[in-house]
Amino acid sequence: MKRFVLLDTTPIPDNGGALCLFEYGEDFVIKFEGGRGNQLMNTRMHGSEDALAEIPCKRVAGRPQVRVLIGGLGMGFTLAAALRHLGKDAEVQVAELVPGVIEWNHGPLGEKSGYPLRDPRSKVLNDDVAAILKAGPGAFDAIMLDVDNGPEGLTQKSNSWLYSMEGLRTCAKALRKGGVLAVWSASADRQFSERLSRAGFKAEEVQVFAHGNRGPRHTIWIASKL
Numbered sequence: 001m002k003r004f005v006l007l008d009t010t011p012i013p014d015n016g017g018a019l020c021l022f023e024y025g026e027d028f029v030i031k032f033e034g035g036r037g038n039q040l041m042n043t044r045m046h047g048s049e050d051a052l053a054e055i056p057c058k059r060v061a062g063r064p065q066v067r068v069l070i071g072g073l074g075m076g077f078t079l080a081a082a083l084r085h086l087g088k089d090a091e092v093q094v095a096e097l098v099p100g101v102i103e104w105n106h107g108p109l110g111e112k113s114g115y116p117l118r119d120p121r122s123k124v125l126n127d128d129v130a131a132i133l134k135a136g137p138g139a140f141d142a143i144m145l146d147v148d149n150g151p152e153g154l155t156q157k158s159n160s161w162l163y164s165m166e167g168l169r170t171c172a173k174a175l176r177k178g179g180v181l182a183v184w185s186a187s188a189d190r191q192f193s194e195r196l197s198r199a200g201f202k203a204e205e206v207q208v209f210a211h212g213n214r215g216p217r218h219t220i221w222i223a224s225k226l
Contacts, residue, residue, distance in 0.1 A: 007108065009033060010100020021104055028075070028109055043112040045210040046077040048184060048218035049146065053081035055206065055222055056142040056180040063141055066090040071129035071162070072146040076105045076113035083119050090121050095129035102126060130161060133174045141176050146184040151192040163192060168199035172225055181223040188219045196223045
């Protein structure tokens with residue numbers, strides 16, 4: 001019988017909580033310390049994380065020297081999907097606030113996603129994605145955000161800024177002309193769709209299965225800069 005085996009625990013900066021990495025049979029699972037809430041992510045179901053990169057990267061892949069930003073490294077699947085759909089001259093920056101998550105992707109999680117951090121096009125930054133967005137107006141062709149459970153910050157209250165009008169307008173400024181913003185969420189949020197429109201985006205909601213054509217449905221907003 002499979003059981004959860006705790007491999008490591010890492011603190012969440014400025015949060016007071018921690019993330020735990022578990023081995024569960026052939027898979028890995030990340031949870032909050034103390035079992036608060038459900039699993040945050042696992043290596044068996046990552047269809048929506050793949051789609052978060054596939055959809056916007058396909059739209060900008062034809063541009064020369066594409067530069068994209070991923071907010072949240074997670075288990076590395078979004079980064080791996082972005083690299084699969086971009087050319088050799090692309091650069092993929094990843095902002096990850098939790099140092100332990102970066103270490104896990106260099107270690108036990110790496111094999112599951114194909115070790116995308118070893119790709120020379122990858123650049124992982126132990127930094128808040130908000131700081132990178134504010135510092136880089138017109139810097140990116142696509143931005144992919146998966147820093148929390150969606151528009152309502154769960155792991156970190158400060159994440160809520162990204163989904164505010166100010167945060168979305170900062171995303172728009174950080175995009176080049178015709179750039180694409182993709183936002184992952186565990187559930188739909190009509191108010192967020194309206195907020196994207198007010199921030200200067202033409203947005204659509206895409207429903208994606210967590211695993212192939214089954215499992216829970218997640219929402220990805222694909223928002224084109226007007």
